[in-house]
Amino acid sequence: MSWELSTFEKRFFRGIMLLLFIPTFSYVLYNNIFNNKVDWSNFFEYKKSKQYNGFVTNKYIDYKDHAIEKVVLDNNMTFGLISTEWYNKFDTGDYVFKEKGSLIIKLVKKNTQDTLYFDYRDIEIKK
Amino acid sequence: MERGGGGNSKPVSKGGGFIGVSYNFALAGGWKFNTGIVWDDEGGLAFYYGSGVTIGLAASIGLEGGDIKPTTQSGFTVDNFGGTSAGYDFSMGLAGYSNGGSIDTGKFRAVERMNMSNFGDTKKGYKTNSGSLSKGGWFKGRFGAGANWNQTYTGVLRIK
Numbered sequence: 001m002s003w004e005l006s007t008f009e010k011r012f013f014r015g016i017m018l019l020l021f022i023p024t025f026s027y028v029l030y031n032n033i034f035n036n037k038v039d040w041s042n043f044f045e046y047k048k049s050k051q052y053n054g055f056v057t058n059k060y061i062d063y064k065d066h067a068i069e070k071v072v073l074d075n076n077m078t079f080g081l082i083s084t085e086w087y088n089k090f091d092t093g094d095y096v097f098k099e100k101g102s103l104i105i106k107l108v109k110k111n112t113q114d115t116l117y118f119d120y121r122d123i124e125i126k127k
Numbered sequence: 128m129e130r131g132g133g134g135n136s137k138p139v140s141k142g143g144g145f146i147g148v149s150y151n152f153a154l155a156g157g158w159k160f161n162t163g164i165v166w167d168d169e170g171g172l173a174f175y176y177g178s179g180v181t182i183g184l185a186a187s188i189g190l191e192g193g194d195i196k197p198t199t200q201s202g203f204t205v206d207n208f209g210g211t212s213a214g215y216d217f218s219m220g221l222a223g224y225s226n227g228g229s230i231d232t233g234k235f236r237a238v239e240r241m242n243m244s245n246f247g248d249t250k251k252g253y254k255t256n257s258g259s260l261s262k263g264g265w266f267k268g269r270f271g272a273g274a275n276w277n278q279t280y281t282g283v284l285r286i287k
Binding site for chain 1: 184198204206217226229239245251254283
């Protein structure tokens with residue numbers, strides 16, 4: 001599919017392309033070489049802003065959202081976990097408590113009454 | 128304090144790759160479609176199919192392929208490829224380059240999704256680097272270059 005462009009149109013698109021291509025490519029190149037780290041500060045701030053508590057009624061893997069393991073509470077609140085290791089510790093009937101401003105999920109096991117702590121900071125790869 | 132989940136000292140090397148075909152069009156706004164095969168270092172294999180929106184100036188159809196690096200300690204499996212991702216596509220003549228990653232649409236507004244520091248900033252997150260060989264059409268064939276940002280939703284059908 002193509003059509004002929006006038007000289008003005010060609011110059012116009014070339015100008016737009018220069019304005020778009022060079023800064024965008026420079027931005028991506030710079031970040032890829034010198035700043036290729038994930039900024040987790042937004043993730044942590046987002047998690048800190050969340051607050052929930054309740055009994056676990058369901059857990060599932062959301063294949064429409066990067067196969068993130070999710071937990072559903074009795075008040076219909078849903079939250080995501082960061083690893084399969086966490087997922088395996090959550091069972092129906094367990095009690096979950098997450099305070100606002102905190103990055104830690106507290107899980108009280110139904111059978112043993114043991115309290116387990118899950119820290120969202122564990123998502124980051126430390127080298 | 129009894130930790131429920133492991134710490135973050137576990138070494139991570141699990142990544143993956145993908146190869147497929149893509150169609151990319153942007154005239155200020157536009158769309159992108161792609162489909163192909165994705166694999167992970169644990170032997171997982173899946174079909175992927177994606178579609179989404181683009182912003183920029185580009186038009187091409189061709190082959191794409193690249194590598195996938197996990198951004199979290201849980202590593203990458205092909206199932207993690209399904210969901211929303213964002214990235215930048217560039218083309219110059221026949222050759223193209225793309226850089227992107229998973230993105231959390233619930234957390235980030237549109238402009239923040241263009242910030243490369245936020246690529247891979249998700250649970251089960253990943254980043255991609257890929258190249259492409261494409262045939263330009265429309266104005267790209269005449270001007271020889273294209274650049275666009277895209278946000279796509281990808282579905283995955285696991286083969287093994």
